[in-house]
Amino acid sequence: MTMPKVPKREQEESLTDLLESIALEETALAHFMNAEAEKVQAVAKMMEEEDIDMKEVLEFQDSVSKSMRTPIKKEILLQFKLEDVLEAKKELEK
Template sequence: MSMPEIPERTQEESLTDLLESIALEETALAHFVNAEAEKIQAVAKMMEEGTMDPTEVLEFQRSVSKIMRTPIKKEMLLQFKLEDVLETKREIEG
């Protein structure tokens, strides 16, 4: 297997690529959170209809809490990445 070819980039282009990657990751996280919100809405409807008992609701709530930890952690990492990129950009611009 050959090594991937990495194109020549200026520092400004590299920073732009990093900002784009942050934006794409933010979009992916938004889709993930939206999917969880849709599940919550479905469960809320089931609760109103009485087709889900309190024990099931509590188990679902625990599941959502556990699942949402991952995007929260990812969001914190993206914030650090964004701060680093912006700091570097300010340093380059003087």
């Protein structure tokens, strides 16, 4: 198996690419969180209509809580990545 070919880039271009990748990951996380929010709204409507019992609501809440752990962790890592990229960009401008 051969090594992938990585295009040569200047440091400024690489930092811009990293910023773009952060933005794309943030967009993906936003879509995921929006989908979870829509599920919560659907369950809230079911609760208003009394179409769901409390045990099911609690199970659902636990499921949403577990589902949101990974994106929250990812958000923290993206924040660190963003801070590092912005600091590197600032160093280049000196």
